[in-house]
Amino acid sequence: MSDGYDLVVIGAGSGGVRAARMAATYGARVAIVEEFRVGGTCVIRGCVPKKLYVYAARFTELFDVAQSFGWQVDAKFDWPTLVANKEKEITRLEQAYTANLEKPGVEIIRDRAVVTGPNSVHMVNGKRDLQAKTILIATGAQPSIPAIPGAELGISSNEAFDLPALPHSILIEGGGYIAVEFATIFAGLGVDTTIIYRGDCILRGFDDDMRRGLEAGLQDRGIKLIYQTTIKSLAKVGSDIAATFSDGVVAPYGAVMFATGRVPNVKHLGLETAGVKLTPAGAIAVDGYSQSSCPSIYAVGDVTGRAALTPVAIREGWYFAETVFNNNPMMVDHSQIPTAVFSDPEIGVIGLTEPEAATHGDIDVYVARFRPMMNTLSTKTERTILKLIVGANGGKVLGVQILGPGAAEMIQLVAIPIGMGATKADFDRAMALHPTAAEELVTFKEQTYTYRNGAKV
Template sequence: MSHDYDLIVIGGGSGGVRAARMAATYGAKVVVVEEFRVGGTCVIRGCVPKKLYVYASRFKDQFETASSFGWQVDASFDWPTLVAAKEKEITRLEHAYTSNLAKPGVEIIKDRAVVTGPNSVRIVGQNRELSGKYILVATGGHPFVPDIPGAELAITSSEAFDLPQLPHSILIEGGGYIAVEFATIFAGLGVNTTIVYRGDRVLRGFDEDMRTGLEAGLIERGIKLIYQTTITSLASSGNDVSASFSNGTTAPYGAVMFATGRTANTMGLGLEAAGVKLTVNGAIMVDAHSQSSVPSIYAVGDVTGRVALTPVAIREGWYFAETLFNDNPMAVDYGLIPTAVFSEPELGVIGLSESEAAMKCDVDVYLARFRPMINTLSHKTERMVLKLITEKEGGMVLGCHILGPGAAEMIQLVAIPMGMNATKADFDRAMALHPSAAEELVTFKAPSYSYRDGVKIGA
């Protein structure tokens, strides 16, 4: 049976673009249908603009530290300038994505797509049907907004980048990486910032020493933390938004932001009618090769509910194309993925946390805390934390956790030896680079403490 296309990709984000480009490179006739802007969450309203805003927010710390090095700085911040510069950069990236699709001959349709069958897609705006041998859903996710009275008065990460002006204060609900990153951004730009979180400490699931260290860093920057509490309702209060809390209190804020997780973009796509099975959370169920319950329909990226990280979506898109269009079946290994939280202090992580490793086997833990060198001439007391977790038998490195300046860059490089099953002895053979924070990773002489049969000893 002939089709209009070998591959119809729904969604022009990182995963969909990589799959489309690779498939076209292998000779497939490909079309990408995207209703918004090519680039997806990461480029348009996610990690790229976020990192740019994090950079902007860090100048406040740099200006404060500068005086201890003899500099006198008189600085002011202009929000519209940052927003305009961000828009210029993401527009450049969008054009680059579009150009990279055009080079191998990928067609782009700017419209909404709905799956109408195992091999058919309806282009809503143009009211026409396309047929494809394969359909790839790469529609990503969107911020979850709690169902409470007045929820429409709040913003999410999607709107935060383009506020008409900075609020005088902001309340952010959530304790994950999005919450702490935006708290860092707003606090660094001079906004009175509060985090409210239902848990007992931010970044649930991360290593406890990293959570504790980050919490201290947030507090040092003036960010207020309210734990074991949620927002129950929002209401207008003049130019402010009044938030009512589960503890019975009420307070006004210049803005309220929900950073309470993300949900797969599957609503209204026609997937269930086409026979595609979804998880209880609404994500597309797929196998190791990203194939759904319908053999001709695949999915990659956040819409699958696997690992919501841009590099993972890109790898999934690449391997999808290899498997279907290059006769080279490949499956993504999710076992060792580096991740970073671009808060202040910054956090970089790969592998198991201390508690996870201790439940798996006998381990040795190497831990260092110290003031980063840039702060030693200033009044800043913030500590950098580096932790290496190794298996007792053989010394394989099971986890590495870094909190402080440059953590993300360091953890990316640590991912290479860990991907090669490096041991503590391998790390020890590396010559230290002095003076640097990273040298601590190769100069640990003895464990700070250990776990034997799950019991902590030697602390």
Template sequence: MSFEYDLLVIGAGSGGVRAARMAATYGAKVAVVEEDRVGGTCVIRGCVPKKLFVYASRFADMFEIAPSFGWTVESSFDWPTLVANKDKEIARLEAAYVAAVEKPGGTLLRDRAVLTGPNSARLVSSGREITARYILVATGGHPHIPDIPGKELGITSNEAFELKQLPHSILIEGGGYIAVEFATVFAGLGVPTTLVYRGDKVLRGFDDDLRTGLEAGLQERGVKLIYETTIRALEAKGSDVVARFSDEVDAPFGAVMFATGRRANTRGIGLEAAGVELNPDGSIKVDRYSKTNVDSIYAVGDVTGRSQLTPIAVREGWYVAETLFNDNPQWVDHSQIGTAVFAEPEVATIGLTEEEAATHGDIDVYLARFRPMINTLSTKSTRTMMKLITAADGGKVLGLHILGKDAAEMVQVAAVAIGMGATKADFDRAIAMHPTAGEELVTFKGPTHRYRNGAKV
């Protein structure tokens, strides 16, 4: 059977574009269908604009300590300027993503694709039917909005990037990446910020010392934290939004933002017609090579419900192209993934938490907390935390957790060594670069505490 394309990619986000570019490079005839902007969540309304907003919010911290270094600073902030400059950068990146598809010979189709079978899809606007030897679903995800009365009065991270003006106050529901990052942004830009979360501490699943340190940092930044509570309903009152909490307390806010997780974009794209199986949460079920139960259909990125991180989607997309068009079967190891939370203070981590590592045998835990040098001339009390977890007696590094300035940069570099199986002795052989925060990682003299036979000693 002949096909119009070798590969049809549905979704022009990071994973889909990388797969298309690599497949085209290997000589495949490729088409990418995208109904919205090219670049996906990360570029258009995720990682990139979020990090730019975080940068903006951190200037307030520098202005705060500037007098201790002899500077007198008069400052003012203009939200529309930030949004406009962000939009210019996103437009530039979007053009680069378009070029990444088209330059190696791929075709970009601005439409919505709906699968009609294991090797075909219909373009909704044009009505055109497309056939392909392989189909890659890379449709990403969307913010989840709780089904409560007045939910339409709330915003998500999508709308937060496009606000015409800063609200006079904001309530954010959630305790994950998006919630704490936007709490950092709004509080840093001078907006009274409240975070409400159903759990008892932010960043569920992270190491407890990271969670505790970030909690303290958010509170120092002025963020009000309300735990073990949810929003039951929203109601408009003048220009405000009144939130009714699960404890029956009502409070008005200038805006309410839902940061309550994300769901896979699998509805209405014809997966049922193609016979593709889904996971219980609605994401696409795939094997380690990103192949669905249908031999001709693959899926990568957030739509699979695996690790919802852009670099993972990129690597998955690349490896699908390697597997299908370069005779080089590859799969992504999801067991050793570093991640960063661009809150204030910044959080970065790779490997096992202390609690997890303690179930794997005898371990040593090295822990340091200190005031970063940039704060020592001021009254600012925010502290940096570094934790190294190893197998007992100077064994293999099992986990690294950092809270503080440039945490992500340090963990990114250390991830190379950890991925190679580095031991505590390997870290010890490195000569410290002084004065830096990172030198703490190679100067730990002895464990802060140990676990032997599952017990902390």
């Protein structure tokens, strides 16, 4: 087979697969190179298995609430069963991704790729060199592990899905969505769970009501939070791992997990041979069309450091193929991206936070807090929170923040009117569906508070 291609994609994750498949449907000769498994982080060790484990963890609370509805539940959890069923599902998805690539004629190469020039890629294991008119880097990102003594004793999100057994306790370092989601999972499955974070509250960058609401929800579920502290070292002590904190405290845990961010996979790719420039954060610098500083090399997904979300990578891969192989230049709009945190309680957000919106001019803020209906027959006091942020006097909707059951599903639908530039009047025009949590978004009558000239009123 000839080693000349119109496109060589490095990385068979969500963005790379979409780009390769669409380019092939437009008549390009395409090869995609992957050294691990087709599907990338999302399918294999990211959002898909994570959501499955979140579902598993939520049964604990459902069993508790069930008693208030007259059910008597006697259940026990089996970790190996969950791991095995998860593996079965991601294997099915990997096969589906592979079939979707092969159908339009994409050649899948199981190897490690290194860029050797603007139009050449070397296969490390197969000792094969490919020539390509265009190269697309879609290698994603990997967990960032702090450089501390004993760091090798900890795990990351990569290993968390396949532990041989659940630990009796776990310490999770980090305050982002990966940390709080895995805290939800482990705590829900019966593990004594602690989060340690260098900041003063989890989910930096999110709206304060969402942060504090989730903080309270995690604590209600027995998750301990240690703020303004970091792990300085780890050491093996018997069957446990002793963590030494920055304040001098030493404590043993059954496992320690690092959720301290992710870094773009650019090392040992040979990008310097083609003059591909990186951002100060170590991501591949690209323009609005995902083109790098080398005209023949493009990049999509987490490796670009733009928005580390699977749907964004897919959209970037799609628009890359449209631009380069369908003569239809398209740029992804990164300004309105719905985001979910699959913690418990769940969070869904889109648009500006309250402080961000207040810098744009006068705004009105509407907030609703209430017990989810499922909890009203029980003693649970947790609150759902919905926040609508709009321009003053019924102006454009600038942001929506939701915390509570179904938040992610609600925010996906809210993204449609937000993308259309909806105003408060447009939301008011929608008929409420009762009884639902989402009806609060279309029944707000009076502002909870406002901002005028930058000051909260």
